[in-house]
Amino acid sequence: MLPAESPDRTGHPLVGLGDVCAAADRIRGTCLHTQLLPVPWAPGGSTWVKAESLQPTGAFKLRGATNAVARLTEEQRACGVVTHSSGNHGGALAYAARQAGVRATVVVPHGAPQIKVDLVAAAGADLVRVDAVDRTAMCADIAERTGAVQIPPYDHVDVIAGQGTVGLEIAADLPDVQVVLVPVGGGGLISGIAVALRALVPGVRIIGCEPRLAGDAAASLSAGERREWAVADTARTVADGLRAPALGDLTWPHVRALVDDIVTVEEQAIVEAVRVLAGRSRLVAEPSGAVTTAALLSCADTVPGGRTVVVMSGGNVDAGWLASVLAGTSREAPSCGH
């Protein structure tokens, strides 16, 4: 693996520790330094969960969005920001923009989870609803017409640097951490965390966790080249935040250079992890946030032991679905892929 701040083999410069430290200064006041919560029920050694569900918008995405908004020039601030999102990034950008006094527009596809649409609306952003196939074009069109700056959900240096503050906080709160489990969708969170942790705790094992049904990142890392999956395939997982069909142009070099391994988990293990997090840690987790707990509970053979931090990335979950999980309609035994 390459040290942080080195250009990777494709020539893309990696985000550096300095970028993440600067982001930490910018997001203070809007984002929470989430405390590590002991997990007395974890199998094996000492384990803590970092519950990003406790952020004001219920997910880590607020960190990257806040950093990106803070980096706007005065001229850009006057034009506002725009993104397309069916998930937590939209709510995060809306909230971050409002906190900064900047106008935000979020293009939301018809069929997006209502709880995430509600987050965008609650933060006072302009909502534009379109068919899913039109969302990229609509976003670009709004940017061109209004001058609004497009803030993508993961493939953006300021977004990656903002998500990296999760890693800074882990290093500060548990300097002798040995293993960190991180959900992988588009790769923004694990890229940022890896930049910070590889620099501050060089020997830490950074393990990505992904649904097997959206296992493009695991396939990429094991092949040594980026693999893209069909949207129809990744759409099969219950973890709606991890359906990105491939890592990004910026995140893939980070993952290749800085991440130790990516494990995949079964759908039933994800559901079981949501149930366990609610019952035994009193945390509401969305399926995407629970993949790391799923790996902890079901992948004893592939996840290394030691002082472990489980990053639980968010908790915006449909109440009816959560009710069905808690009522015990999903009870299949979890299993694990690699």
Place this chain on the structure above:
Amino acid sequence: MLPAESPDRTGHPLVGLGDVCAAADRIRGTCLHTQLLPVPWAPGGSTWVKAESLQPTGAFKLRGATNAVARLTEEQRACGVVTHSSGNHGGALAYAARQAGVRATVVVPHGAPQIKVDLVAAAGADLVRVDAVDRTAMCADIAERTGAVQIPPYDHVDVIAGQGTVGLEIAADLPDVQVVLVPVGGGGLISGIAVALRALVPGVRIIGCEPRLAGDAAASLSAGERREWAVADTARTVADGLRAPALGDLTWPHVRALVDDIVTVEEQAIVEAVRVLAGRSRLVAEPSGAVTTAALLSCADTVPGGRTVVVMSGGNVDAGWLASVLAGTSREAPSCGH
């Protein structure tokens, strides 16, 4: 109101700030200094929730139990501790004792909530199951036979001092807090919090919150003398942690001297608060923990405004019941008593 550390009118000395500060030193390492979580959806001004559900045993009770265990003499440690509890105190004492290497016995009545019995068992305590009417006698009998020290759930100076660390943390994290809402059952939590906050933030408004169906503390405070309710009456509330029929000999003088007001909430407001805490703050709350959020949402006329901390005291709730709440079977409009 009397200053902290003064004897009250009945001659009972109140717990002092020094006792609470000493407790804070003792519980560090076992209990969490729970961070204040912003509540962006709260009506009115700035509001934070202090989620004691995030403690390792899912409730604030761990603070008092840990302090009480830490205060044992070497001779007492060798004999262990015993309590009777159908609730969070049993799990807390079991966990605190195990952390300290002390044997614990918990007498649990038949019919106690399974999730709370599981907590006791998970912490490795000896479980003794009896009919509810026999639990006090059984507890006393065990204490007499084995020399185990009885640690009651609230009416004990070390328990009150331990719960008071919640107040210390609020004062440290939000020195200009104006209003603190605290659940009231037996009164241990609000007594301890009031000792700490009245000393450190003299002008703060300390408001107890109670189910109207178990409104003995509100009745006591407004009558100026302690009132006891029939167990059959307080048993009507869904908030199983707040069914104590009266404040204690020790907690009543604290409440009378240091608490500003006690408001009561309706059952449907409690249920709605559980739903809102899960959906909008991603926190699993038990009904007893949600009474303060219920007051925030339904008692705008009686709860003062300003910078407010809502103490959410615990999250050990039956999964099936929570599922029914999330599925939306309870939708009556909340209302408020005083």
